[in-house]
Amino acid sequence: MQNLSGTSGSLNTHPLPSYLQADKLGPWGIYLQQVDRVTPYLGNLARWVETLKRPKRALIVDVPIELDNGTVAHFEGYRVQHNTSRGPGKGGVRFHQDVTLSEVMALSAWMSIKNAAVNVPYGGAKGGIRVDPRKLSRGELERLTRRYTSEIGIIIGPTKDIPAPDVNTNEQVMAWMMDTYSMNVGETATGVVTGKPIHLGGSLGRREATGRGVYTVGVEAAHHIGLTIEGARVAVQGFGNVGGIAGKLFADAGARIVAVQDHTGGIYREAGLDVPELLRHVAENGGVGGFPGAEVLDADAFWGVDCEILIPAALEGQITRDNAGRIKARMVIEGANGPTTPEADDILHDKGVLVLPDVIANAGGVTVSYFEWVQDFSSFFWSEDEINARLVRVMKEAFAGVWQVAQEHRVSLRTATFIVACQRILHAREMRGLYP
Ligand code: GLU
Numbered sequence: 489m490q491n492l493s494g495t496s497g498s499l500n501t502h503p504l505p506s507y508l509q510a511d512k513l514g515p516w517g518i519y520l521q522q523v524d525r526v527t528p529y530l531g532n533l534a535r536w537v538e539t540l541k542r543p544k545r546a547l548i549v550d551v552p553i554e555l556d557n558g559t560v561a562h563f564e565g566y567r568v569q570h571n572t573s574r575g576p577g578k579g580g581v582r583f584h585q586d587v588t589l590s591e592v593m594a595l596s597a598w599m600s601i602k603n604a605a606v607n608v609p610y611g612g613a614k615g616g617i618r619v620d621p622r623k624l625s626r627g628e629l630e631r632l633t634r635r636y637t638s639e640i641g642i643i644i645g646p647t648k649d650i651p652a653p654d655v656n657t658n659e660q661v662m663a664w665m666m667d668t669y670s671m672n673v674g675e676t677a678t679g680v681v682t683g684k685p686i687h688l689g690g691s692l693g694r695r696e697a698t699g700r701g702v703y704t705v706g707v708e709a710a711h712h713i714g715l716t717i718e719g720a721r722v723a724v725q726g727f728g729n730v731g732g733i734a735g736k737l738f739a740d741a742g743a744r745i746v747a748v749q750d751h752t753g754g755i756y757r758e759a760g761l762d763v764p765e766l767l768r769h770v771a772e773n774g775g776v777g778g779f780p781g782a783e784v785l786d787a788d789a790f791w792g793v794d795c796e797i798l799i800p801a802a803l804e805g806q807i808t809r810d811n812a813g814r815i816k817a818r819m820v821i822e823g824a825n826g827p828t829t830p831e832a833d834d835i836l837h838d839k840g841v842l843v844l845p846d847v848i849a850n851a852g853g854v855t856v857s858y859f860e861w862v863q864d865f866s867s868f869f870w871s872e873d874e875i876n877a878r879l880v881r882v883m884k885e886a887f888a889g890v891w892q893v894a895q896e897h898r899v900s901l902r903t904a905t906f907i908v909a910c911q912r913i914l915h916a917r918e919m920r921g922l923y924p
Contacts, residue, residue: 513829514590514591514594515590515591515593515594515595515804516591516593516594516597518826518829518830519593519594519597519598520541522902522903522906523537523540523910525903525906526906526907529897529899529907530910530911530914533910533911533914533918535918536914536917536918537914539571539573539913539914539917540571540600540910540913540914543568543570543571543593543596543597544569544571544572544611545568545569545643546566546568546589546592546593547566547567547568547640547642547643548564548565548566548589549564549565549566549567549636549639549640550562550563550564550639551564551565551617551632551635551636551639552635553628553632553635554631555628556625556627556628563617563618563619563632563636564617564618565617565618565639565640566587566589566592566614566615566616566617567581567592567613567614567615567640567643567644567651568589568592568596568613568614569596569611569612569613569643569649570593570596570597570599570611570612570614571597571600571611571612571913572611572649573611573913573914573917573920574603574604574609574610574611574912574913574916575603575608575609575610575611576611576645576646576647577596577599577610577611577612577613577644577648577649577650578599578603578608578610578611578612578613578649578650578854578857578858579595579596579599579612579613579651579652579854580595580614580615580651580653580654580655580657580853581614581616581617581651581652581653581654581657582595582614582615582616582617582654582655582656582657583616583617583619583621583632583655583656583657583661584616584618584619584620584655584803585619587616587617587618587619591616591804592614592615592616593614594826595614595616595825595826596612596613596614597612598825598826598846599611599612599613599614600909600913601847601906601909601910601913602846602847602848602850602851602854602909603851603854603909604908604909604910604912604913605847605848605851605886605890605908605909606854606855606882606886607882607886607912608854608855608858608882609858610650610854610858611913613649613650613651614654615636615640615651616654617632619632621656629661633661633664633665633668634664634665634668637664637665637668637669638668638672641668641669641672644669644680645669645673645677645680646677646679646864646865647679650679650680650681650682650857650861651665651680651681652681652682652683652853652854652857653683658683659683659684659685660685662681662682662683662685663688665680665681666678666680666681666684666688666689669681678864679861679864679865682694682857682858682860682861683695683857683860689860689863689864690860691856691857691859691860691863691869691870691875692870692871692872693856693859693872693875693876693879694853694856694857694859695729695733696733697852697853697855697856697857697879698729698730698733698823698850698853699729699730699732699733699734699736699737699801699823699852700733700734700852700876700879700880701849701850701851701852701853701879701883702730702733702734702799702821702823703737703738704852704879704880704883704884704887705821705844705848705849705883705887706734706738706797706799706819706821706844707741708883708884708887708888708891709819709842709844709887709891710819712891713819713842715796715797715819717738717741717742718742719742719743719744720738720743720744720797721760721794721795721796721797722739722743722744722745722795722796722798722799723745723747723748723749723793723797723798723799723817724745724747724748724798724799724801724823725748725749725750725790725798725799725801725802725806725824725827726749726750726800726802726803726824727748727750727766727770727775727776728750728770728801730801730823730824730850730853731748731750731801731802731823732767732770734799734801734823735748735763735766736763736764738797739760743760743797744759744760745760745761745763745766746758746760746761746793746794746795747785747790747795748761748766748776749776749785749787749790750770750775750776750777750802752773752775752776752777752778753776753777753778753784753785754776754784754785754786754787754789754790755776755777755779755783755784756782756783756784756785756793757781757783761779761781761782762781765779765781766779791807791811791814791815792811792815792816793816794816795816795817796817796819797817797818797819797820797821798815798817798819798820798821799820799822799823800820800822800823800824800827800828801823801824802827803824803827804824804825804826805826806824806827806828807820807827807828807829807832807836808829808831808832809829809831809832809835811832812828812831812832812835812839813835813839815836815839815841817841818840818841818842819841819843820841820843820844821844821849822843822844822845822846822849822850823846823849824846824850825846825850828843833902837900842901843900843901843902844901845900845901845902845905847902847905847906847909848886848887848901848905851883852879852883855879855882856879859875859878859879889908890904890905893908
């Protein structure tokens, strides 16, 4: 019989195909390292760990659209379902010029971990289009979104895989996705995406949920390390849906937001920035750059700012071995997905900086996505207070569990979150068994 494994003699495990192998510490490579780190803690479940190193399903689609000038442009789109052992795929869709398959694979895997860590009944998925949406008109963006949704329509659905907003996508994009999917299946299927506008089956509190979750776990962790929020200095990278809301909640609790950086520049004010004014400025100007009443802070100086709390809430790969050594914060709360490289993680650990990892710190968004999905199915909508109270309860419980595992095994919070999540996923995997 032909040796299908390609290795001498053994049919046991195929070597990973090249596109699944660790790229030079790109996001997927980082994810694989994180899985290797937890494998020794998985006991008998380690038998199934290979499952986590391969996405269940990865779809690459061509997305052609007619531009306003009459020409046709082609964009590359992806939807990756990393794991569905615990439930349907779930995770956002990002529009960014740097999106790659490897990145979307890693982001889908982090969704599996995140969803298991907060114990919502989902697997992990992610999607994206390699495009700079700022260069598109509204009409072009709508056509792009609709064609992409149609192309991935064969694998998404309210009980199969439920997209949501991520970098550069919002409620409007979700409304177009929901409408396109609904037109294709011949019924209004609100549960196919979350993060929708309120009057289209969206949930109160969803827009603020990620930032609120960041704030909630930040407060919990601060208690553990004896850090008082009142008067604490906070630096935030990215002041959108995640960083802006988290910054506002910290400021409301008496913290000083001393530095903010985004793609338009960096600003600093020792006495604390006026956050409501800054949010207005960002809404009007598209970024923090040019905010009156603050000093200009150059990109590199941001990382060395005197502060107690640092919140990276932009893109991945921001805290690296080049800037980690200069970070003065006592605590880093990862609002973004994958903002800290593994080398930087180790540097921060050695310096005694507590890192609250993305897979728990920014899980508030998907938690309220879950509430939205449940509300859509039951066509019964909850009050904002009820949603926020449930969100806080989920985040606190998940964080307490992870904290305990970290103490027990003397590991970082990232490794502890992976231990909790991988055990849940692989336990489900084992109980379901292999088909056929
Ligand atoms: N894009 C968000 C995340 O990275 C939310 C995903 C969702 O709500 O499904 O967690």
